[in-house]
Amino acid sequence: MSGPLSNNVAPPPLAMNAEGKVVTEVTSVLKVWEDFWASIANPSPEEEHIYDGDHKRKVEQRLDSLRSVRLSQHHLDKPFTAEEVFAAIRKLKSGKAPGVDGVTTTILKMAADAVGTSTLKADNPVVDSLVLLFNYVFEHEVWPERWATGIIFPLYKQGPRLLPGNYRPVTLLSVVGKLFGSVVENRLSNWGEGGQVLADEQGGFRRGRGTADQIFMLREIILARKSRGQCTLATFIDARKAYDTVWREGNYVRLWDMGVRGKLWRQLQAMSAEPKSEVPLGKRSTSISRGGWLRGLSNRLSYMLASSMRSLTN
Secondary structure (H helix, E strand, O other), X not given: OOOXXXXXXXXXXXXXXXXXXXXXXXXXXXXXXXXXXXXHOOOOHHHHOOOOHHHHHHHHHHHHHHHOOOOOOHHHHXXXXXXXXXXXHHHXXXXXXXXXXXXXXXXXXXXXXXXXXXXXXXXXXXXXXXXXXXXXXXXXXXXXXOOOEEEEEEEEOOOOOOOHHXXXXXXXXXXXXXXXXXXXHHHHHHHHHHXXXXXXXXXXXXXXXXXXXXXXXXXXXXXXXHHOOOOOOOOOOOOXXXXXXXXXXXXXXXXXXXXXXXXXXXXXXXXXXXXXXXXXXXXXXXXXXXXXXXXXXXXXXXXXXXXXXXXXXX
């Protein structure tokens, strides 16, 4: 992924637009892809009627009211420490492709002397610089434009290659920005696990828990009911592109209700306020677009950050 796309995953130099017409002109093909990504996170007119408009307006009005309240929570809003940043650097996986800034995880880990050791040395200028940068961003509750810009690589899944919907989008974000997200996620997860705000039945998006635990419990429930001659009904839901269409405003209100109400709550909103993205196709790319698929990712500045927020809001 750090080099050019190979022929077996790169989209062909033509595409099928929303009207079912195949276009071959370069700008038209780029336009098809740009329109597709911009439409994923936004409901179509046919879908609008299935949502509760009154509830949506009430939640958004409440969010506007909550944003005017300036609270502070010491355990969540205290400045980041060198230990927190160093621990996040150590968790970075080497060999990952960089974002628009070109900074790779391998360079960052080597420069921070975080390879093959778990000890933070007293004189570590890379970690100290990152601590200063992260605390500046956190103090001012902002989000650098470069951290908010993603490069979307469409990887082919199945079906006709002319349809953008048959590709899985992989977004490359700034490694430094994702590192910030990892520090925030770790603090948020520790707070959620230690404060007894999560239901014990929830297994998803939590450390030390996984699918195997849930499968085991489901199996035991079914066997126990079967031994008593009882019938068990189960429903499995696989929502298409559900992850891409998180209702961010509702998510923020839910986080407030769960107890996240200070600077960190406001920082999470700043991190997903103005995302931008582009799709490279061959030697060309779509124009930078605001919103769209990257905007719909809500808090996916890193998978772990999104997982932590999901565990609190599910």
